Amino acid sequence: MSQTFFEELNNETLGGVAYKNLSLKKKMIAYFANINNATIADLAKELNASTPKVTTLLNELLQEGLVHDYGKVDSTGGRRPNLYGMAPDAGFFIGVEVKRYHINLGLLDFKKNLVKFVEKIPYDLQNTAASLDDLCKIVVKFIDELPVGREKILGAGVNLSGRINYATGYSYSFFHFDEEPLSRVIEARIGIRTFLENDSRAMAYGEFSSGTVNNEKNVLFVNLDHGIGLGILINGQLYYGKSGFAGEFGHIPFFNNELICHCGKKGCLETEASGAALVRKFQEKLKEGFSTVVMRKHKQPEQITLTDIIHAANNDDMLAIELVAEIGEKLGKGIAMLINLFNPELVILGGSISTTGDYIRLPIKSAINKFSLSLVNNDTQLILSRLGEKAGIIGACLLVRNKLLSLA
Structure with a gap:
């Protein structure tokens, strides 16, 4: 009994014609998944393969239910070809x-x-x-x-x-x-x-594939949560670095302070501009006697979470808004450095703190204008994540x- 496509994928002993056929099937699926539906003639041209070969392999994928026949396409003349594409439930x-x-x-x-x-x-x-x-x-x-x-x-x-x-x-x-x-x-x-x-x-990658990115290829995604993360896309490809550790933006030694980061070092950007820093600053302000609607829910400052502060900012709590703006300015200075280094087309702000909208975006934008080279940042858009928690x-x-x- 012949193997299915997914069984062939996991078969490391394939060779000869079977291996070449599997390679062509993978290229077909790549085209369907990443580009669009296509006719047999389109596939033959794209794969540089004969029409009979493409037809045979396509029929095998159709029989397995991986590919779907979406019917006839419009034609200027002659016999109308069928359009094929991935079956969603494949x-x-x-x-x-x-x-x-x-x-x-x-x-x-x-x-x-x-x-x-x-x-x-x-x-x-x-x-x-x-x-x-x-x-x-x-x-x-x-x-x-x-x-x-x-x-x-x-x-x-x-x-x-x-x-x-x-x-x-x-x-x-x-x-x-x-x-x-x-x-x-x-x-x-x-x-x-x-x-x-x-x-x-x-x-x-989620935003690049299905979110706010249109035709941009050089994109930075700044993840603003309890920590600070960075996803880098260069020419449409994720950049990993030698060992897969690229993007440790939050651990740049940005401040001359004695605050120990969870990474074990002092002065990291995260110590002053992360969600964890926002919680710490908020709790310190409460102990100094500042008022906030958040305390209606909590008896002690130590019980307050990042979610509480974000919710408060989005409901016009002045202490929350001021502290979000404070970390935003520091983040903006760090992002300005990234813009000077990468000259990206797009910087996307994501993560839980980005849900405060303009309360975080505007101070970041102001700091970028102040600290990055104007000739460089003129070509960079700063936007909020569209996918949110789904990214x-x-x-x-x-x-x-x-x-x-x-x-x-």
Whole structure:
């Protein structure tokens, strides 16, 4: 019995004609997934293959239900050709976005439709075996409740903050107490092929593929959350660096202070301009006697969270607005440095703090104008994320799709 396309993908012994046919099928799917639907003539030209060969391979994909016949296309004359494209339900991908205090999960089909999205499941991210167990249990529960069978789920992408080696699957910031790569540890527990990615890079790719990016190819995505992350796209490709650690923007030694960052060093940008810094500054102000609507919910300043402060700012609380603006100015100075270095077309502000809108964007924009070279920043747009909490999920799923099918 002949193997299916996905069985062939995992068969490392393929050679000769079978390997060449698999390569052509992958190129067909790449075209359908990343570009558009096409006729047989279009595919033959794109793949530089004969029409009979393309027809044969296309029929095999049709029989497996991976490709769909979308009917006749308009023609200026002669026989109208059929238009083919990916079947949305040919396969699905799971995205898992691990935040400091919650988890987002999503299911994406081949046509980039978000079939299911569950956000803000309570979770406490700690570098412990118990925290990893909780993560895996949440993912397994999500899979068990999906409207599609496990056999249709081709892979899962897990986004974590910190230093991730996407190529090896190792995490060096969380859950690094096992000799095996974290991707394999999670894969064994959830029963689905798993890939690991840095959260800011996945969010950047999500926005690039399905969000605010139009024709721009050189894009910076600044993830403003409890920490500060950076996703870099150069000429439309994610930039990883030598070991996959590129983008540690939050750990630039920006300040001459004695504040110890969670990375162990002093003076990092995160110590003065991150969500964690915002919470610390807010609590200090309360102890000094400043008033805020947030205290209607809490008895002690220590109980206040970043979510509380963001909600307060969006409801016109002056203390929250002033402190968001304060960290925005410091962030803007850091982003000005990035603009001078990369000269990007677009800088996207994402993450939880970006949901304060102009309260964070305007002080950042003002600092960029003040500290970056005007000739450089004139060509750079500063915008807010359009996908919000969905950016990392969509990015994770699409990166898994690319890795599994070699579409990148």
